[in-house]
Amino acid sequence: MQPPFELRVLRYFVSVAEELHFGHAAARLFITQPSLSVQIRNLERGLDTPLFNRTNRGVTLTPAGEVLLGHARELLSAADAAASLTRQAAQEPGQKLVVGFQANAAAELTQAALEAYRHNYPGVQVEMRSYPFRDPTAGLADGSADVAFVRPPLPEFKDLRMATLFEEPRVLAVSEASELATRSSIKVEELLEEPFIARKAPEVWRDFWLATDARHNQSPVIGSEASTVDECFEAILSRRGVAFTQSSTQRFYSRPGLAFVPVTDLSPSTVSVAWRHDNEHWAARAFIETTQFTALSAPPPHTTLVT
Secondary structure: OOOOOOHHHHHHHHHHHHHOOHHHHHHHHOOOHHHHHHHHHHHHHHHOOOOEEEEOOEEEEOHHHHHHHHHHHHHHHHHHHHHHHHHHHHHOOOOEEEEEEOOOOOOHHHHHHHHHHHHHOOOOEEEEEEOOOOOOOOOOOOOOOOEEEEOOOOOOOOOEEEEEEEEEOEEEEEEOOOHHHHOOOEOHHHHOOOEEEEEOOOHHHHHHHHOHHHOOOOOOEEEEEEOOHHHHHHHHHOOOOEEEEEOOHHHHHOOOOEEEEEEOOOOOEEEEEEEEOOOOOHHHHHHHHHHHHHHHHOOOOOOEEOO
16 A cells, blocks of 8 residues: 655655644745645555644644654655765666675565666666575675665674664464474473574574574574575475575565474564675665665555664
């Protein structure tokens, strides 16, 4: 469903929210006060909620207005950055951008961000490059990728920078032949004796996907190790163990014999767009801005935006 507002109307809303006075905001925007009032009323009608409390004493934001203000500022900032980067792109065409990723990258946001980027920057050749578990930075650590979709925590290095896009739950992937597949939900403490498929990855990332911090100081039982998502699922289907994965995996990697069980006491998986601080080229910065704007405009299903 499309958001019930345009960037122009969001600018009107932010002006009123900052001035808390329709007359002052109208003067700042160089439009008439009646026209501004109509635009804000239409916005409220589209959102089906009041954004301002209007009294004889003045104007204040409602709780819904406070929420929208934060997102509106981010959207407008991203739009302004996109316009600036587009002007730079027009002066320097023919660039190549390598986007690193693992598994389903950023779920449905991946394709939406790529389509938006290719539409706005048609002169840039985009290459999507997949990386195994051993490199959770998806090519950023060795510089083989310009930007990447990643899932922290990552091994630290000096030039790594990240911007959070959204969070999604972690779930348990099991064989349909397992008794666990019949459960409507499960807790980590019920899995302490269950063999797990460990990722062949740096310790901080391996431990996150084994949920070692939720195991009450009990070491996980390792049934097998895997270098890729496909290897992990083959091990699960062979009944060598189970594994935690992001909930969007069910939509992108569902296959016969595989089941997914919600985990009630596990922290979510965070999805970020990441880049190297020493890569200041406009094509990379434009991808970051486009991805953030897309996440705010059309977040994937069953996710939580982090602002």
